[in-house]
Amino acid sequence: MPHRSSVPMSWRLKNSRYTLTGTKCSCGKLYMPPRAMCECGKDKLVPVTFGGKGTIVSYTEIHIAPAxxxxxxxxxxxxxxLDEGPVISGVVVDKNIKIGDHVRSIFRRLQVDGEGGLISYGFKFELEK
Incomplete structure (x- = not known):
């Protein structure tokens, strides 16, 4: 049975997938993906867009992929x-990577749900040249 993405879920995640938009609390804590409440207890977080550059702190090579x-x-x-602080996961398009490599986000197709299905776009990372 082919995998099918949720159209409503894709729509809800579009800001964080397309623009690396997270949230920031008045206490200074940054979140990616966005959160409605800070760990300090405040619930008045504001949107913040991250620059998309960062450093690889860990990685794994996938050989058996999910549906x-x-x-x-x-x-x-x-x-x-990310240079701003939050740690996020993402695909790195380059093959020979190592911990400490500097990367930048790029906009790419993430997956296709078969012929006539939903095409999901979002960010991946590539090594900074």
């Missing part, structure tokens, strides 16, 4: 500490 990503193997998933 919908089988055609992309092998690929690298990394934890990237």
């Amino acid at each position: 919908g990503f089988e055609r992309q193997v092998p690929y690298n998933i990394a934890l990237v500490k």
Whole structure:
């Protein structure tokens, strides 16, 4: 059975997927993906757009992919500490990566749900040249 993405979920996540938009609390804590409440207890967080540059702090190479990503193997998933502070996960399009490499976000197709299905776009990372 083919994997199908949720159109409503894709719509709700479009800001964080398309523009790396997170949230910031008045206490200074930054979140990506966005949150409605800070760990300090405040609930008046404001949107903030991150620059998309960061450093790889960990990674793994995927050889057995979840449904919908089988055609992309092998690929690298990394934890990237953004220059602004939050740590997020994402695909790194380059093959030879290592911890400490500097990356930048790029806009790419993430997956296709078969013929006539939803095409999801969002950010991936590439090594900074």
